[in-house]
Amino acid sequence: MDQLIVDTLVLDAARIDVDRIHSEFTEATARTDRLADAVGHAALAERVQAFADNWDHRRSELAEQLAVVRDNLAVIVDGFSQTDQELAKALTEQADTYPPRMAAVPV
Structure with missing residues (x-):
C-alpha cells in the first residue's frame, strides 16, 4: 500500500461530536x-x-477523558492539514521547475 488517505473532515466531525458529548x-x-x-x-x-x-x-x-480525546483529535486534524498543505506547496514548487533544463549537447 503506497497511499495514506486521511479524511480530516471526518476526524474534525468526530472532534465536534466528542466536544458535544463532553458538554453533555x-x-x-x-x-x-x-x-x-x-x-x-x-x-x-x-x-x-x-x-x-x-x-x-x-x-x-x-x-x-473526553476532553483528552477531543484535544487529541484537534491535534491530529491540525497536523494532517498542515502536512497536506506543506506537501501540496512542495509539489507545486517542484512542478514549476520540472523537468529540469538539460545542458545543450554539442553536435
Whole structure:
C-alpha cells in the first residue's frame, strides 16, 4: 500500500461530536438538580438526587477523558492539514521547475 488517505473532515466531525458529548457530561449536574426539583414528589426527588450524586465522580472522570480525546483529535486534524498543505506547496514548487533544463549537447 503506497497511499495514506486521511479524511480530516471526518476526524474534525468526530472532534465536534466528542466536544458535544463532553458538554453533555459537564452540564449534566445542573440539569439533574433541576430535574430533582421538578419531579414534585419528595421521595422521588431524593432518589433522583442520590443517583446524580453517585454519578458525579464517574461523569467527571469521563468528561476528562473526553476532553483528552477531543484535544487529541484537534491535534491530529491540525497536523494532517498542515502536512497536506506543506506537501501540496512542495509539489507545486517542484512542478514549476520540472523537468529540469538539460545542458545543450554539442553536435
